[in-house]
Amino acid sequence: MQGTDAQKPLSVSELTAIVKTVIDEAFGIVWVVGEVSNWRQQSSGHCYFTLKDAGAQLRCVMWRTSAARLSVMPQDGMEVLVRGNLTVYEAYGQYQLVASYVQPAGVGALQQAFEALKVRLADEGLFDPARKRPIPTWPSVVGVVTSGTGAAVRDIITVIGRRMPTTRIIVRPTLVQGAEAPADIVRAIAEMNAHGVADVLIVGRGGGSLEDLWAFNDESVVRAIVASRIPVISAVGHEIDFTLADFAADMRAPTPSAAAELVVPDRKDVERRIAELYRDMVALMREAIDAAAERLGEAWSPDVAGRLTDRVDRASQDIDRQTEMMGRRFERIVAGRVAHLGQLAGRLDALSPLKVLSRGYAVCERERDGHVITDAAEVAPRDRLITRLRHGVIFSVVEGRLG
Numbered sequence: 102m103q104g105t106d107a108q109k110p111l112s113v114s115e116l117t118a119i120v121k122t123v124i125d126e127a128f129g130i131v132w133v134v135g136e137v138s139n140w141r142q143q144s145s146g147h148c149y150f151t152l153k154d155a156g157a158q159l160r161c162v163m164w165r166t167s168a169a170r171l172s173v174m175p176q177d178g179m180e181v182l183v184r185g186n187l188t189v190y191e192a193y194g195q196y197q198l199v200a201s202y203v204q205p206a207g208v209g210a211l212q213q214a215f216e217a218l219k220v221r222l223a224d225e226g227l228f229d230p231a232r233k234r235p236i237p238t239w240p241s242v243v244g245v246v247t248s249g250t251g252a253a254v255r256d257i258i259t260v261i262g263r264r265m266p267t268t269r270i271i272v273r274p275t276l277v278q279g280a281e282a283p284a285d286i287v288r289a290i291a292e293m294n295a296h297g298v299a300d301v302l303i304v305g306r307g308g309g310s311l312e313d314l315w316a317f318n319d320e321s322v323v324r325a326i327v328a329s330r331i332p333v334i335s336a337v338g339h340e341i342d343f344t345l346a347d348f349a350a351d352m353r354a355p356t357p358s359a360a361a362e363l364v365v366p367d368r369k370d371v372e373r374r375i376a377e378l379y380r381d382m383v384a385l386m387r388e389a390i391d392a393a394a395e396r397l398g399e400a401w402s403p404d405v406a407g408r409l410t411d412r413v414d415r416a417s418q419d420i421d422r423q424t425e426m427m428g429r430r431f432e433r434i435v436a437g438r439v440a441h442l443g444q445l446a447g448r449l450d451a452l453s454p455l456k457v458l459s460r461g462y463a464v465c466e467r468e469r470d471g472h473v474i475t476d477a478a479e480v481a482p483r484d485r486l487i488t489r490l491r492h493g494v495i496f497s498v499v500e501g502r503l504g
Contacts, residue, residue: 114191121189124196128187132280133159133198134206135183137175142168150175152183152198161185163200170320171203180206184280202280204315211311215318219345222320227327228348234332236352236364237300242269243364244299244331246289249274253307253336253357260361268365271299277306282316287325294330302329303360304346305336317344326350336360464489468496477502 111119135152142148146165151158161183175181185200205214222228243261247253254272261268275289276282286304293299304326306317316322317337326333326349335350336357347353354360465474468485480486480499488495 113194117189117191117194120196121191125186125188130184130280131187131198133183133185135159135181137177137179137181140175140177148200152181160190160195160197161200162197163203167201175203175205182206211315215311215345218318218320219348222323222345223348227323232327233351236332236334239265239366240268240300240364242271242299244293244296244302245270245272246275246286246293246302246304247272247306247336247357248277251277251307253305256356256358257303257336257361260358261365264362264367265365265371266368271296276316278309278313278316283319283322286316286319286322290325290329290333299331301364302331302333303336303354303357303364304333304350305354305357305360306338307357308338314338314344317346320345322346323349334360334364461491 133152135154138151138153138158140148140150146168148163148165148168150161150163152161153159163185181203182205183198183200184202185198187196187198189196205211226232245254245257247257249272254274258270258272261270271293273289273293276285290302290304293302306314308314314337317335323345326335326346332351333349334352334354335344335346336354336359337344337346338356352363354363466472466487466489467474467480468487472479474480474486480502482499482501484499486497486499488497
């Protein structure tokens with residue numbers, strides 16, 4: 102930084118702002134180990150404390166959003182590992198650490214934190230076997246969330262390729278160690294679920310110390326595994342290592358290679374089983390055919406054939422007799438219907454107006470309305486009449502009437 106003009110002094114605020122900018126840009130995120138002193142949590146949820154060692158001390162603040170994610174609440178005198186951003190609190194002109202993550206330092210403290218978080222999450226039901234989902238027997242697509250460069254991903258790909266080459270593998274590389282690993286693992290699981298292609302997820306890494314595996318004890322990772330719509334197989338560390346991710350997953354594998362063996366069947370076993378089923382099916386079919394042939398041979402004889410022929414002949418004779426009877430019955434029905442129709446035709450002819458006219462009678466109607474005249478009183482002089490005879494029609498005018 103260039104010197105400041107002596108004739109143009111800086112205000113305290115200006116100088117402090119410059120110092121703050123320098124510190125913010127120079128340090129960024131740092132990890133600090135030290136002893137907790139004067140830890141206090143205000144009603145706002147923010148936490149204030151001092152981190153110190155034998156030679157110095159550092160003021161720290163943790164905002165309530167970060168404090169809410171603490172698995173173990175720090176106590177005065179506890180040795181802790183703190184991650185945060187170094188900055189300047191301008192109101193007092195002093196530098197401080199804005200902590201985003203605090204964990205006990207050392208194996209004993211880490212184990213204490215592990216047990217405390219395990220109890221709390223178990224009480225919430227996150228490890229309940231009843232909520233665990235079955236792993237697909239024969240997945241088409243296996244998703245893998247692990248380091249893209251470690252031995253774990255190579256082992257998984259090799260084992261699945263050997264056991265079931267047709268299985269598709271989707272790898273989402275992620276950090277598996279360090280402060281940024283938990284957030285990256287959570288993002289990877291979320292992306293796999295959003296992608297929606299994988300039938301099952303393998304989430305894990307190779308073995309290591311308790312500190313190395315700590316990302317898989319992070320509460321956010323545990324909750325991401327529980328929230329996953331895709332069943333999860335955890336594969337963290339060697340056989341003796343357990344993480345909270347193992348308790349949360351739908352299935353736990355002791356190693357990444359073991360997870361690959363659990364997730365897909367062995368092609369050779371499948372082929373051998375198919376061959377066994379085929380042989381069993383052929384044998385059962387042969388037994389069924391042989392048994393049926395034997396029963397047929399026992400039942401068939403010249404005497405049986407003769408009896409069957411007699412039954413067919415008798416049935417044929419019965420059919421002929423029924424056909425003849427039905428023909429005669431139909432003829433009688435038709436003859437009866439014809440005779441009845443003739444009777445009805447005779448009656449209709451006798452009632453026909455034309456039949457009456459043939460005997461010399463006539464039908465007389467008024468021309469204006471077609472009314473049939475049956476009484477002389479129904480007409481008046483000058484009415485026009487229509488008289489229908491057997492042959493022809495007469496038009497006339499009334500000149501007078503009697504009756």
